[in-house]
Amino acid sequence: MRGVRVEPFSLRLRKPLGTANGEIRERRGFLVGVETDDGVRGVGEATPLPGWTESYVECRARLEELQDAADRGYEFDAATLGPAARHAVNLARMDVEARAREVALHDWLAEQFGTRRGGAARPATVPVNATVGDGALDETVSAAEIAVEGGFDCLKLKVGARPFEADEKRLRAVRDAVGDDVVLRADANGAWDRGTAERAVDLLADLDFSYVEQPLPAADLDGHAGLRGRGVGVALDETLYDSSVSLPLNIRDYADVLVLKPMALGGPGPTLSLARYLRRCDVEPVVTTTVDAAVARAAAVHVAAALPGVSPCGLATGDLLAEDLADDPVPVIDGESSVPEGPGIAGVTFDSLLRY
Incomplete structure (x- = not known):
């Protein structure tokens, strides 16, 4: 990957959301952007939720490592990331692939994973x-x-x-x-x-x-x-x-x-x-x-x-x-x-x- 960018965001909820791990008042996460040598860009999102994914702190640290590796031209094994960070990276890569082929992501996914067999319709x-x-x-x-x-x-x-x-x-x-x-x-x-x-x-x-x-x-x-x-x-x-x-x-x-x-x-x-x-x-x-x-x-x-x-x-x-x-x-x-x-x-x- 080249041109990797990681940018944090924080979004308020309309009202606090109660969970087994406490009350949530905001959703904090990261946008991850990637760009290919051909100039095709893709975007992913990592919005961690403790109890289901890694913590916000861990997610931030690992994505910063990823960006630093990309800036230095080093290889980085995305499989070592926590689930939220991995979601962002994988999604950005898939966005790139679908954009390069000029197809919607769901069409690209259905083809790659063989989920629309037998002429299943493309849903609106x-x-x-x-x-x-x-x-x-x-x-x-x-x-x-x-x-x-x-x-x-x-x-x-x-x-x-x-x-x-x-x-x-x-x-x-x-x-x-x-x-x-x-x-x-x-x-x-x-x-x-x-x-x-x-x-x-x-x-x-x-x-x-x-x-x-x-x-x-x-x-x-x-x-x-x-x-x-x-x-x-x-x-x-x-x-x-x-x-x-x-x-x-x-x-x-x-x-x-x-x-x-x-x-x-x-x-x-x-x-x-x-x-x-x-x-x-x-x-x-x-x-x-x-x-x-x-x-x-x-x-x-x-x-x-x-x-x-x-x-x-x-x-x-x-x-x-x-x-x-x-x-x-x-x-x-x-x-x-x-x-x-x-x-x-x-x-x-x-x-x-x-x-x-």
Whole structure:
């Protein structure tokens, strides 16, 4: 690589976002630009999120090493980077490749990873879900109704932060409010023990929820396996990114769905490779962001667009940010995120963000 540039950014959230690792008020990350000898440029984004990726400090240090190596003309093994930094570098390289061929990133990805076989159509949009937070009952119902009025037909409800009885009332109230035609999912972020999870799964099956995401702690694979076959799908998220957990080859015995975060997996390539493997195992991949900025969010939409028939994905996260790096290249309309068709990630939208 030549002409490598690394520039930091910081973006405020509209309101604090609670996570298992504490409250998030801003998203800090880095843009990584690369330029080939032929003058073709590509852009990537590293927005680390502790618990899923390396820390901000580690990400910054390694990307600075990368830029220094490029400036000195030295080789640098990007495979040694943490997942967020690796995501940025791999994405920038892919952006270069797609731009050089003057094709959209999702077309380049689909060709490289063989995900559109049998004449699958090139999508203009991908379906996305709305996320409803863990507020009080009235707040939850209101948020669900607003999302449905806004065109979303798939909602993911955060649960597990309250006693089960309180969540039960919230879940029943949302189903009553939105009716039977809206697809509902629940996300517990590993908050329940096995007994509570069993009660929850039976309730969710009764309310016709599609799946429950991470009902048990990340390491409890056997517990997740025991929840399957009770009328509601089981999705794994944190389990995939917990370094202490080795994902079994027979993943179908433990989950119906896996949540794939390109930022935490090291880029679009590893994400699509894993998605292909999951589909061979009859496990559905769902692509989500880690509340990323515009570059990575657009790239995640391209990843989803390279997967024919993908389920609604967790990509409608741009409105969580009070500010962004650029105008939203993947706006959400009626529960669908538009897929950029310019060369690379989004044509030349991001070129002005980096100083070469």
